[in-house]
Amino acid sequence: MVYRNYIGGKWVESKSGNTFESVNPANREIIGIVTKSDAADVDAAVEAAARAFPAWRKVPAPRRAEILFRAGQIMLAHKEELSQLVTREMGKVIKEGRGDVQEGIDMTIYMAGEGRRLFGHTTPAELPDKFAMSVRDPIGVVAAITPWNFPFAIPTWKIMPALVAGNTVVFKPASDTPVLAVKLVEIMEEAGLPAGVLNLVLGPGGTVGDALIAHPGVSLVSFTGSTDAGRGVAVKGAQLMKRVSLEMGGKNAIIVMDDADLDLAVDGIIWSAFGTSGQRCTAASRLIVHQSVRQELTDMLVARIGALRLGDGLQESTDVGPVINALQMQKIHGYTEIGIEEGARLLIGGEAYREGDCAKGFFYEPTLFDGVRPEMRIAQEEIFGPTTALIAVESLDEAIEVNNNTRYGLSSSIYTRDANKAFRAMRDISTGIVYVNAGTIGAEVHLPFGGTRGTGNGHREAGQAALDIFTEWKSLYVDFSGRLQKAQIDLDS
Numbered sequence: 001m002v003y004r005n006y007i008g009g010k011w012v013e014s015k016s017g018n019t020f021e022s023v024n025p026a027n028r029e030i031i032g033i034v035t036k037s038d039a040a041d042v043d044a045a046v047e048a049a050a051r052a053f054p055a056w057r058k059v060p061a062p063r064r065a066e067i068l069f070r071a072g073q074i075m076l077a078h079k080e081e082l083s084q085l086v087t088r089e090m091g092k093v094i095k096e097g098r099g100d101v102q103e104g105i106d107m108t109i110y111m112a113g114e115g116r117r118l119f120g121h122t123t124p125a126e127l128p129d130k131f132a133m134s135v136r137d138p139i140g141v142v143a144a145i146t147p148w149n150f151p152f153a154i155p156t157w158k159i160m161p162a163l164v165a166g167n168t169v170v171f172k173p174a175s176d177t178p179v180l181a182v183k184l185v186e187i188m189e190e191a192g193l194p195a196g197v198l199n200l201v202l203g204p205g206g207t208v209g210d211a212l213i214a215h216p217g218v219s220l221v222s223f224t225g226s227t228d229a230g231r232g233v234a235v236k237g238a239q240l241m242k243r244v245s246l247e248m249g250g251k252n253a254i255i256v257m258d259d260a261d262l263d264l265a266v267d268g269i270i271w272s273a274f275g276t277s278g279q280r281c282t283a284a285s286r287l288i289v290h291q292s293v294r295q296e297l298t299d300m301l302v303a304r305i306g307a308l309r310l311g312d313g314l315q316e317s318t319d320v321g322p323v324i325n326a327l328q329m330q331k332i333h334g335y336t337e338i339g340i341e342e343g344a345r346l347l348i349g350g351e352a353y354r355e356g357d358c359a360k361g362f363f364y365e366p367t368l369f370d371g372v373r374p375e376m377r378i379a380q381e382e383i384f385g386p387t388t389a390l391i392a393v394e395s396l397d398e399a400i401e402v403n404n405n406t407r408y409g410l411s412s413s414i415y416t417r418d419a420n421k422a423f424r425a426m427r428d429i430s431t432g433i434v435y436v437n438a439g440t441i442g443a444e445v446h447l448p449f450g451g452t453r454g455t456g457n458g459h460r461e462a463g464q465a466a467l468d469i470f471t472e473w474k475s476l477y478v479d480f481s482g483r484l485q486k487a488q489i490d491l492d493s
């Protein structure tokens with residue numbers, strides 16, 4: 001069986017008939033054969049979405065939301081099988097697979113709730129017998145281009161707010177995780193979404209993604225992925241005057257002050273640096289540590305890292321699963337070599353892991369560098385793997401300065417028992433998310449998610465903030481005076 005595109009309410013193979021494989025990164029088992037699309041399939045999908053838009057935008061938002069509520073229930077009923085598929089197709093350990101699916105359920109239910117809010121404002125008009133208000137309008141056809149690291153959750157971050165607000169969608173998932181995308185769309189179909197409202201085009205970013213961005217029928221591109229790919233989306237989008245919302249890289253840090261609870265900090269570091277094998281845009285790939293606790297902390301970390309069990313994420317006992325593919329593994333190892341060349345001290349890890357069954361997959365040892373200077377490439381560039389770099393500092397001011405000094409600005413964390421330091425950090429850290437006494441990962445769906453500097457382009461996903469991506473404001477003035485009233489001019493009337 002071939003996993004197919006979903007266009008205009010029908011499951012169809014790509015026009016070329018080409019296919020590609022989805023592979024389990026833990027053992028290279030083939031998860032599925034997938035139809036491989038190109039620009040012709042994108043044309044058909046955008047056309048279907050454009051045709052569905054006029055009717056969908058007029059469906060009352062609470063009715064649209066009912067479909068999302070149903071979808072959330074279906075997801076919940078299938079949570080375990082979806083979670084296992086997350087682990088098989090993407091590699092993250094099963095507990096995190098369940099977290100990925102739960103985050104998708106949470107976002108779906110949260111955005112369904114927006115169907116009865118989608119608030120605008122009413123405000124007094126400056127003239128008598130005149131009424132003023134603002135409402136949110138949908139934008140049109142939205143292209144949702146999503147990454148493989150949260151193959152269930154992140155598509156819901158885009159698709160659900162887009163749909164509840166009355167847009168129609170063409171969904172282009174990462175080519176490493178197409179089968180989960182098919183499952184998500186099947187759920188939306190079962191929940192009763194009308195034909196053409198959500199369309200799925202499977203295939204590589206280079207052809208399908210580019211064709212979507214360039215398509216004149218697409219009004220908004222919502223993209224999560226690497227900063228390099230995101231820059232390409234921004235440039236192409238600008239030429240065509242499209243709305244573009246970008247969610248890209250991170251170089252997130254955990255600050256550990258001299259008064260921190262070190263046991264707590266170690267738990268947060270292990271979870272944030274090596275959870276999902278470091279393949280989160282929120283992963284802690286820098287540790288900014290007060291010099292006076294550096295030795296104790298590194299000893300504790302090395303012991304904990306050495307005890308992490310690598311393996312197939314389907315086994316409940318596995319702590320760290322594989323990385324996504326061979327190319328990514330090469331990139332991660334390349335950064336180990338760069339770190340050594342730059343003069344950082346490799347404390348543990350730094351090699352591909354090929355023991356036992358792991359030889360069949362793409363496993364990389366959790367890796368810790370010490371003696372890292374803030375300007376080194378391993379402290380500046382996103383690695384997207386299980387590698388973290390420890391930078392020693394002498395004060396809170398220095399920690400905050402080092403924290404803020406990268407091209408990215410997604411998530412930060414500080415471990416301290418001093419409320420004054422915590423509040424100074426919350427005020428002066430310039431990332432989109434700041435945690436106190438918790439790691440850099442674990443964002444909740446009802447708060448804005450996104451980053452400053454090169455992490456994004458000013459938008460926030462999740463929470464009500466997401467509605468600003470997927471809607472435009474329309475201001476409405478109703479003059480019931482029965483005469484011509486001139487704003488700014490008839491001051492005395």
Ligand code: UN1
Nearest residue numbers: 150280281282441442443
């Ligand atoms: C991502 O890595 O792109 O806060 C998203 C977290 C998750 C979302 C991560 N809730 O780590």
